Amino acid sequence: MRRSNKDRTEATRQTLMDHARELFVERGYNETATPDIVAAAGVTRGALYHHFADKRDLFLAVIDREAERVAAEIAGAAGEAVSARDALVRGIATYFSAMAVPGRSRLLLLDGPAVMGIEGGRATDCDHAEASLRDGLEAYLRETGSDLAGLDPLTRVLSAAFDRAVLAIAAGESRETYEQAIIRLIDGLVTRPSR
16 A cells, blocks of 8 residues: 555654654764764655754654653553542653653753753643643642642642652662652642641
């Protein structure tokens, strides 16, 4: 069965992104050159520039795809939850598993923010994993009758804690310890009725 032009175009785009990802992980953004990407992908420079304005544009597409994959994994795990807290706990474990994919923490937490800048990195996070976290926190706080004031800054602070935990785990620290620490933080958000 013959593929359509649209299918071939998308296949070329994905091939470029796949090979670029490998090189960005192996060498880093600054040490990866576009001639190396097109050679690895087996396409011409013209094909690269047909799909992406430049190396930065290709890198941003790789970052966005990685962030989408993390968010999709979290959503899949949270969808099986029996309560908002269970969804958060499942989301925590899934986030750590998703970020353990080789190269992902480097791309999303180190090189991504360095290339995109703080605001660009925040925007990507806000659209994906942080959005999942915010939704989960809101559901949990509503479910427990807790105060929703300051939900957005609280989400950003917790998101930063998740990212620091991922980097610590990647450096060899105990994943279980960090999962438990994040759960304790989240459980501490619940407003207890005064006596």
